[in-house]
Amino acid sequence: MAAHLTAQRTIVLVGHGMVGQRFLEALADRGVTARDRVVVFCEEPRPAYDRVHLTSYFSEGTTPEELSVVEDGFMERHGIELRVGDPAVAVDRNARTVTARSGLTVRYDTLVLATGSYPFVPPVPGKDAEGCFVYRTIEDLLAIEAYAKRPTTVTGAVVGGGLLGLEAAGALKGLGLATHVVEFAPRLMPVQVDDGGGEALRRTVEGLGVSVHTAVGTQRIGTGPDGRVNSMALSDGSALATDLVVFSAGVRARDDLARSCGLPVGERGGVVVDERCRTADEAVYAIGECAQAADGRVYGLVAPGYEMAETAARTIAGDAGSFTGADLSTKLKLLGVDVASFGDAHGAAAGCLDVLYSDSRSGVYRKLVMGADGTLLGGILVGDAESYGILRPLTGSVPPVAAEHLVLPAGAGAPVLLGPGALPDEAVICSCHNVTKGVIRGAVTEHACGTVPEVKKCTKAATGCGSCEKVVGQLVTAELEANGVTVDKGLCRCFAHTRAELYEIVLALRIGSYRELLDGHGRETARGGEGCEICKPAVASVLASLAPAIGASVHVLDGEQAAIQDTNDRFLANMQKNGSYSIVPRIPGGEITPEKLIVIGEVARDFGLYTKITGGQRIDLFGARIEQLPLIWTRLVDAGFESGHAYGKALRTVKSCVGETWCRFGVQDSVRMAIGLELRYRGLRAPHKLKSAVSGCARECAEAQSKDFGVIATASGWNLYVGGNGGATPRHADLLAQDLSDAELVRLIDRFLMFYVRTADRLERTSVWLGRIEGGLDHVREVVVHDSLGICDSLEALMAAHVAHYRDEWADTVNDPERLRRFVSFVNAPDTPDPTVRFVPERGQIRPEPATAPAAVPVALSETVTV
Amino acid sequence: MTTHVTRAMVRIGFGEGWVPVCVPGRVEPGRAVAVLLPDGSQAAVFRIRGGALHAIGNVDPFTGAGVLAHGLTGSLDGRPYVASPLLKQRFDLASGRCLDDDAVAVPVYPVVEE
Ligand code: SRM
Ligand SMILES: Cc1cc2nc3c(=O)[nH]c(=O)nc-3n(C[C@H](O)[C@H](O)[C@H](O)COP(=O)(O)OP(=O)(O)OC[C@H]3O[C@@H](n4cnc5c(N)ncnc54)[C@H](O)[C@@H]3O)c2cc1C
Ligand code: SF4
Numbered sequence: 001m002a003a004h005l006t007a008q009r010t011i012v013l014v015g016h017g018m019v020g021q022r023f024l025e026a027l028a029d030r031g032v033t034a035r036d037r038v039v040v041f042c043e044e045p046r047p048a049y050d051r052v053h054l055t056s057y058f059s060e061g062t063t064p065e066e067l068s069v070v071e072d073g074f075m076e077r078h079g080i081e082l083r084v085g086d087p088a089v090a091v092d093r094n095a096r097t098v099t100a101r102s103g104l105t106v107r108y109d110t111l112v113l114a115t116g117s118y119p120f121v122p123p124v125p126g127k128d129a130e131g132c133f134v135y136r137t138i139e140d141l142l143a144i145e146a147y148a149k150r151p152t153t154v155t156g157a158v159v160g161g162g163l164l165g166l167e168a169a170g171a172l173k174g175l176g177l178a179t180h181v182v183e184f185a186p187r188l189m190p191v192q193v194d195d196g197g198g199e200a201l202r203r204t205v206e207g208l209g210v211s212v213h214t215a216v217g218t219q220r221i222g223t224g225p226d227g228r229v230n231s232m233a234l235s236d237g238s239a240l241a242t243d244l245v246v247f248s249a250g251v252r253a254r255d256d257l258a259r260s261c262g263l264p265v266g267e268r269g270g271v272v273v274d275e276r277c278r279t280a281d282e283a284v285y286a287i288g289e290c291a292q293a294a295d296g297r298v299y300g301l302v303a304p305g306y307e308m309a310e311t312a313a314r315t316i317a318g319d320a321g322s323f324t325g326a327d328l329s330t331k332l333k334l335l336g337v338d339v340a341s342f343g344d345a346h347g348a349a350a351g352c353l354d355v356l357y358s359d360s361r362s363g364v365y366r367k368l369v370m371g372a373d374g375t376l377l378g379g380i381l382v383g384d385a386e387s388y389g390i391l392r393p394l395t396g397s398v399p400p401v402a403a404e405h406l407v408l409p410a411g412a413g414a415p416v417l418l419g420p421g422a423l424p425d426e427a428v429i430c431s432c433h434n435v436t437k438g439v440i441r442g443a444v445t446e447h448a449c450g451t452v453p454e455v456k457k458c459t460k461a462a463t464g465c466g467s468c469e470k471v472v473g474q475l476v477t478a479e480l481e482a483n484g485v486t487v488d489k490g491l492c493r494c495f496a497h498t499r500a501e502l503y504e505i506v507l508a509l510r511i512g513s514y515r516e517l518l519d520g521h522g523r524e525t526a527r528g529g530e531g532c533e534i535c536k537p538a539v540a541s542v543l544a545s546l547a548p549a550i551g552a553s554v555h556v557l558d559g560e561q562a563a564i565q566d567t568n569d570r571f572l573a574n575m576q577k578n579g580s581y582s583i584v585p586r587i588p589g590g591e592i593t594p595e596k597l598i599v600i601g602e603v604a605r606d607f608g609l610y611t612k613i614t615g616g617q618r619i620d621l622f623g624a625r626i627e628q629l630p631l632i633w634t635r636l637v638d639a640g641f642e643s644g645h646a647y648g649k650a651l652r653t654v655k656s657c658v659g660e661t662w663c664r665f666g667v668q669d670s671v672r673m674a675i676g677l678e679l680r681y682r683g684l685r686a687p688h689k690l691k692s693a694v695s696g697c698a699r700e701c702a703e704a705q706s707k708d709f710g711v712i713a714t715a716s717g718w719n720l721y722v723g724g725n726g727g728a729t730p731r732h733a734d735l736l737a738q739d740l741s742d743a744e745l746v747r748l749i750d751r752f753l754m755f756y757v758r759t760a761d762r763l764e765r766t767s768v769w770l771g772r773i774e775g776g777l778d779h780v781r782e783v784v785v786h787d788s789l790g791i792c793d794s795l796e797a798l799m800a801a802h803v804a805h806y807r808d809e810w811a812d813t814v815n816d817p818e819r820l821r822r823f824v825s826f827v828n829a830p831d832t833p834d835p836t837v838r839f840v841p842e843r844g845q846i847r848p849e850p851a852t853a854p855a856a857v858p859v860a861l862s863e864t865v866t867v
Numbered sequence: 868m869t870t871h872v873t874r875a876m877v878r879i880g881f882g883e884g885w886v887p888v889c890v891p892g893r894v895e896p897g898r899a900v901a902v903l904l905p906d907g908s909q910a911a912v913f914r915i916r917g918g919a920l921h922a923i924g925n926v927d928p929f930t931g932a933g934v935l936a937h938g939l940t941g942s943l944d945g946r947p948y949v950a951s952p953l954l955k956q957r958f959d960l961a962s963g964r965c966l967d968d969d970a971v972a973v974p975v976y977p978v979v980e981e
């Protein structure tokens with residue numbers, strides 16, 4: 001044992017950020033962790049997380065846990081000793097020891113510094129006042145969020161208009177603050193873009209409601225009598241009233257540990273390392289933002305840091321590796337604005353020329369820097385960075401088409417659309433992980449990856465900043481097609497069309513029947529057949545959504561429609577495990593009078609139904625037999641209840657918080673709005689169920705951000721969020737538009753819902769749909785807010801038709817003897833209840849009798865049964 | 868021209884005889900009705916698109932619930948089937964065989980319309 005221990009080296013890593021973690025992974029990949037002892041000192045209270053996507057905590061509601069970049073069980077699997085919350089405080093290079101704050105001292109054979117950077121705070125008076133923050137860690141974000149939610153915090157200012165400053169501004173805006181950005185340079189993002197790009201960026205950013213102040217410095221932070229920030233004095237003599245300040249004026253390498261143990265650091269900071277990432281001391285390495293690389297630069301981006309991590313790990317493992325520099329290409333989405341710069345963006349090379357396209361109306365600015373010989377040297381893209389994925393890999397080569405075609409917008413005389421097919425195999429597609437086109441193609445051809453997620457897993461491409469994902473997708477599709485794989489996008493065995501295509505066919509040809517659609521538009525093999533259980537409900541949903549517009553019957557139980565409804569829709573109730581049904585009356589917004597509550601109670605008591613408050617702010621009555629459904633509903637309809645469509649792929653609930661009328665924080669009447677929305681969209685059938693909620697203020701008690709469309713009150717109107725989801729794969733909704741009036745809100749929801757109904761796949765919730773459709777949220781915003789397809793009038797008309805034709809399905813059913821005839825357990829014994837429906841008592845109510853004879857068949861979780 | 872006064876009936880074969888089910892119009896294409904049999908067991912009588920009738924047991928062997936009459940029908944290679952509304956296993960309407968589990972089947976009954 002002792003012999004083994006002496007043979008083992010000890011590697012100590014100080015700093016567990018993104019680069020540190022990458023270093024550990026590289027060590028593990030090379031088998032070093034299996035041999036040597038590895039100890040990690042981590043200053044922050046949590047293991048490494050994705051700092052690059054820090055802002056998604058605000059913009060997408062990503063939780064701190066989701067930001068983690070450490071795979072579950074990674075440390076245990078590789079026997080790495082991770083000391084969370086225990087920073088290193090001293091290094092003794094003679095004794096080769098590191099001492100941590102806890103007092104632990106570890107002897108090392110190899111020491112790796114990956115301590116990152118700290119935000120630079122200019123030494124202005126008042127910078128330490130309560131209300132001043134920096135933007136670097138999850139703790140910073142939590143503190144900003146808590147402070148922004150104080151009722152007295154209404155305005156925020158960001159010092160610094162660079163990349164991170166604009167991200168911080170976006171976050172403040174998202175927190176509902178009036179937001180200012182103060183930048184010392186004459187333009188925004190001075191490092192990445194030029195004056196023209198800065199101007200385009202400024203217009204767009206201002207258009208989003210952020211006030212931009214350039215060419216002014218911050219001189220002093222003013223405070224009120226309570227010591228909290230209340231203003232900011234600027235160098236042009238003016239003052240800004242502000243309750244919160246975020247400093248984002250650049251970062252500085254954290255080289256303090258290295259300095260104190262006598263390691264050389266660069267002029268402007270950063271531990272000096274050679275091309276193998278070794279410091280002046282052979283036993284000590286430095287990687288990531290704390291290092292000054294062999295080319296004399298300190299890189300503030302994650303991709304060069306990853307390369308350094310690989311280089312150090314290779315060297316330690318005894319393999320060859322070197323890092324001599326990286327390019328500073330970046331593509332970002334700041335406040336929803338695309339900004340990209342790559343290569344020699346500022347045209348530093350001798351004799352280079354600019355090719356420029358600028359359209360201030362749309363905020364698009366594109367500049368390419370070309371060498372005298374026609375080589376693409378670099379460029380800047382603002383407002384529309386679609387082509388970044390292609391242009392960056394082309395850098396250093398002569399593009400196959402003339403440069404002007406590369407900057408002109410599609411359709412504006414650009415005859416050739418350059419696709420990823422034009423790239424050579426050596427072109428680096430994913431710069432975060434240094435993955436070439438050849439490797440991606442190989443993943444498809446040699447490793448049989450058939451989908452983008454598989455390729456991501458196999459190559460790591462598109463798992464960093466994500467900016468290359470689209471090109472990766474295009475390459476995968478192209479490669480599959482080149483290999484003769486055709487991906488059948490058809491709905492099922494019966495239809496080669498997608499649901500969205502069938503919707504268009506039904507609408508255009510006014511087809512009102514499933515059979516007509518199957519026989520006229522189904523696959524040859526399916527025509528004239530029975531169809532199947534997949535397309536029947538999907539077509540039923542399309543027909544129901546379009547019935548008013550194409551003049552078909554609106555009642556889902558009429559004519560042939562009845563036979564293609566899913567089981568639940570057939571009886572306008574939810575079938576339970578023992579064949580009984582549940583009943584959910586609509587309770588719009590969750591508001592109910594005592595009288596109505598009493599009716600529900602009486603009905604439940606009289607029919608012996610199990611009664612439960614649902615997760616949707618209403619009441620479910622379980623255990624009804626088919627023949628009881630009409631009797632129960634006759635009483636409910638008499639008392640003014642309507643169907644709650646718990647059985648349909650349709651609008652379910654619009655939950656509400658109590659809002660302004662009662663709550664001390666409420667700024668709008670959320671209950672009124674929720675009821676209005678629920679009544680407007682009730683009965684709307686959709687590709688999947690639709691849920692909504694309205695909260696009366698940013699505290700969000702109604703959980704609107706987990707809904708397909710969620711509404712949150714602001715002081716001046718409503719914010720509309722879309723694409724949220726609870727369930728198995730939760731997703732926080734995205735902000736679609738802000739500060740809307742009642743009428744604007746309703747109009748936008750009309751358009752959004754109808755666009756979804758029109759284009760989504762079968763059983764595709766809005767969250768999945770938003771993630772799938774080309775262009776994602778931006779495209780949807782273009783279509784429904786800016787009417788880029790010119791279809792908003794028709795979307796609104798479709799919704800108007802729905803609203804005008806809505807009728808309560810249950811009222812129509814209990815008043816129609818023809819429909820009622822179907823509500824029997826046995827056609828030949830209408831008065832006999834189904835003997836297989838049996839109950840036993842439990843906690844004073846009923847429950848289905850546990851299954852006896854046929855043992856329960858296990859159902860795998862993946863095959864979730866959709867009803 | 869003669870007028871027939873006897874009403875047509877759907878009947879299901881059970882034991883030695885035929886149990887009346889309902890008038891033909893109550894079994895609509897693409898749908899089914901559940902039938903209570905004299906011994907307390909139950910059947911589901913389906914009408915497929917072309918008009919033909921099929922009768923199988925109504926109880927879903929996977930859950931024990933009498934629900935197959937409420938499932939959606941479809942066809943595979945020209946053979947009609949019903950998908951159980953609970954856990955979605957499919958049953959061939961002519962043979963009663965479960966298409967998703969060879970070991971499982973439901974009974975089949977003769978059915979006539981006269
Ligand atoms: C009754 C209720 C549970 C309860 O006792 O509280 C319920 C019950 C069922 N849910 Fe739910 N869900 C209920 C609220 C929810 C919620 C909470 C909410 O709405 O705020 C969620 C998460 C929010 C969401 O949908 O995003 C929820 C996410 C699901 C999912 C997962 C959906 C997803 O996108 O991942 C399913 C499965 C599906 O739809 O495919 C599901 C499916 C079902 C089914 C249909 C399962 C089934 O196949 O039988 C249940 C039938 C209910 C019945 O027979 O009446 N239920 N279900 C709730 C009825 C709410 C209502 O008043 O209408
Ligand atoms: C909001 C934001 C957005 C960004 N966006 C991008 C982007 O789009 N693209 C891009 O390429 N880059 C981006 N960056 C920069 C990127 O996050 C960094 O380049 C990257 O995180 C550097 O990794 P690192 O491991 O070197 O440093 P860090 O991630 O800073 O990690 C260093 C860690 O070491 C710890 N540490 C320091 N001293 C000690 C000590 N003595 N003992 C123990 N632990 C210590 C620190 O607490 C920290 O956890 C962004 C950064 C921020 C803040
Ligand atoms: S969300 Fe609604 S209930 Fe919650 S604090 Fe705000 S107004 Fe009050």
Ligand code: FES
Nearest residue numbers: 430432464465466
């Ligand atoms: S370029 Fe960042 S993930 Fe591919």
